[in-house]
Amino acid sequence: MKKAGCYHPPVRFQRFLVTGGAGFIGSHLVDRLLEAGASVVVIDDFNDYYDPAIKRANVRPHLEQPERYRLVEGDIRDRALVQRLIEESGTEVVIHLAARAGVRPSVEDPFLYQTTNVEGTLNLLDAARRHGVKRFVFVSSSSVYGVNDKVPFAEDDPILAAASPYAATKIAGEALCASFSHLYELPSVSLRFFTVFGPRQRPDLAIRKFTELLRAGKPIQLYGDGTSSRDYTYVADIVRGILAAVELNSRGHEIFNLGNGSPTTLIELVRTIEEVLGVTANIEWLPTQPGDVPRTYADVRKANARLGYTPQTSLREGIAHMVRWLDSQAAAS
Ligand code: NAD
Numbered sequence: 043m044k045k046a047g048c049y050h051p052p053v054r055f056q057r058f059l060v061t062g063g064a065g066f067i068g069s070h071l072v073d074r075l076l077e078a079g080a081s082v083v084v085i086d087d088f089n090d091y092y093d094p095a096i097k098r099a100n101v102r103p104h105l106e107q108p109e110r111y112r113l114v115e116g117d118i119r120d121r122a123l124v125q126r127l128i129e130e131s132g133t134e135v136v137i138h139l140a141a142r143a144g145v146r147p148s149v150e151d152p153f154l155y156q157t158t159n160v161e162g163t164l165n166l167l168d169a170a171r172r173h174g175v176k177r178f179v180f181v182s183s184s185s186v187y188g189v190n191d192k193v194p195f196a197e198d199d200p201i202l203a204a205a206s207p208y209a210a211t212k213i214a215g216e217a218l219c220a221s222f223s224h225l226y227e228l229p230s231v232s233l234r235f236f237t238v239f240g241p242r243q244r245p246d247l248a249i250r251k252f253t254e255l256l257r258a259g260k261p262i263q264l265y266g267d268g269t270s271s272r273d274y275t276y277v278a279d280i281v282r283g284i285l286a287a288v289e290l291n292s293r294g295h296e297i298f299n300l301g302n303g304s305p306t307t308l309i310e311l312v313r314t315i316e317e318v319l320g321v322t323a324n325i326e327w328l329p330t331q332p333g334d335v336p337r338t339y340a341d342v343r344k345a346n347a348r349l350g351y352t353p354q355t356s357l358r359e360g361i362a363h364m365v366r367w368l369d370s371q372a373a374a375s
Contacts, residue, residue: 053078054289055176059133060084061118061166062140066244067181067235069100070277071137071284072111078285081110083131085124086140087117091147092245100242118162121169128169135177135288136170138163141211144246145185148208149333159211163218171226178230179287180219184273184301184338185209186234193305194341197234197297206333216297223295230294231287236301236340240277240360241367248308249274252315252323253364261324268309270330271337273301276355276363286349301340302353311357318361 058075062068063084075082084101088094104111112131116123118140128136141159142148148155163180170178187195188203204210219230243250255262283300290296306314312323345351355363 053080053285055134056080057132057134058082059128059131059136061136061138062086064088064097064101064113065139066100066242067238067277067280068139069097069104069242070240070281071139072104074281074285076104076107076110079110083112083114083127083133085114085116085118085127088115091142091144096242096245118165119157121165124165125169125172128166128175129173133170133173133175135179136166136175137179137181137284137288138166139181141181142208143244145206145208145333146331148206148211152207155207155211159208160214160218163215167218167222167228171222171228175228177288178219178222178228179284180215180230180232182212182216182232182234182297183209184234184236184299184340185335186213186216187335187338189335193337194303194339195299196341197299197344205335208333220295223293227293229292230296231290231292232295232297233284233287234297234299234301234340235280236273236275236299236338238275238277238280239364241364243277243364249311249315249361249364252312253319253361253368256315256319256321256323257365257368259321261326262312263326263328264308264312265328265334266308266330267327268312269307270334271305271307271339272311273303273305273338273340274311274357274360275300275302275340275353276360279351279353279355283345283349283351286351290349296348298345298349298351299340299342300345300351301338301342302357303340303342305337305339306357314358315361318358318365
């Protein structure tokens with residue numbers, strides 16, 4: 043394995059389209075691209091899956107750099123808009139993060155997930171291959187592994203046992219990328235993220251939710267018996283992995299896990315947050331939710347070998363960064 047901290051990918055390309063660039067992970071990616079001197083167009087529909095004011099706050103610093111940043115408030119399901127945008131902007135690299143991202147809500151409304159995550163991805167791929175895009179990076183998810191008994195999860199494990207419509211849409215997205223690489227020589231990469239956390243994390247996700255409730259002295263609800271586990275991955279590590287994938291020299295379609303390679307059980311997660319905050323949790327136990335999988339655990343050897351990807355931030359350090367960010371938010375409001 044490469045030593046931690048030694049890999050800083052350069053940005054070889056200049057013109058990027060980032061879909062979902064107002065969201066949690068997308069906005070961190072845009073920070074890095076702008077710092078690296080690239081030009082970035084973002085398309086985001088600011089939907090109300092969570093409070094759009096959070097997304098407005100995420101893009102505020104980017105809007106202060108209008109010479110290299112353009113925000114398009116639009117929907118990736120709008121095929122004509124997507125075609126026009128990629129053609130007009132001379133996009134070299136598409137990094138496609140826009141999606142309906144929750145597992146449980148996808149059980150409630152699978153049609154919304156299908157149109158956004160599958161048709162939206164197809165619109166982008168089609169525009170990319172028509173207008174000379176050089177790289178297409180698709181953001182997939184560890185959910186594609188479904189209920190996988192074999193750990194750690196490796197890129198060549200079978201993935202046709204999706205446990206939720208969300209997972210099924212990500213499998214479809216990967217398959218579309220593979221087919222467009224095959225048919226049109228559009229190099230593409232699918233990156234399977236494992237539960238991402240850090241400052242600006244989506245308010246519906248466990249670490250953010252628990253941290254805010256525990257800070258406020260409120261009880262938290264845990265599903266199952268506390269033994270389910272997740273391979274929590276810090277957002278800055280994920281962004282380094284994305285940038286390395288952009289630089290990958292490959293002609294076809296490649297798949298990489300971007301995880302931490304070190305899973306944590308739900309109850310260990312709560313104990314870690316308690317320690318960082320110096321509080322004791324009041325826990326209400328609830329039954330497992332439909333669509334949830336018992337574990338995720340990334341095998342990151344391929345990403346390490348091909349992308350130089352080495353996760354650098356432990357769960358405890360990441361939670362401490364997140365608590366400092368929540369403190370700064372509270373102080374500013
Ligand atoms: P997010 O909801 O904060 O970001 C997604 C963004 O996409 C949002 O700003 C949203 O407004 C935008 N969007 C959604 N539908 C759109 C549409 N039709 N048109 C234009 N924009 C649209 O979520 P995130 O956690 O930053 O996730 C980013 C990506 O990473 C998603 O593809 C998600 O599936 C994937 N992912 C996330 C995690 C995680 O733990 N956060 C884990 C695995 C995969």
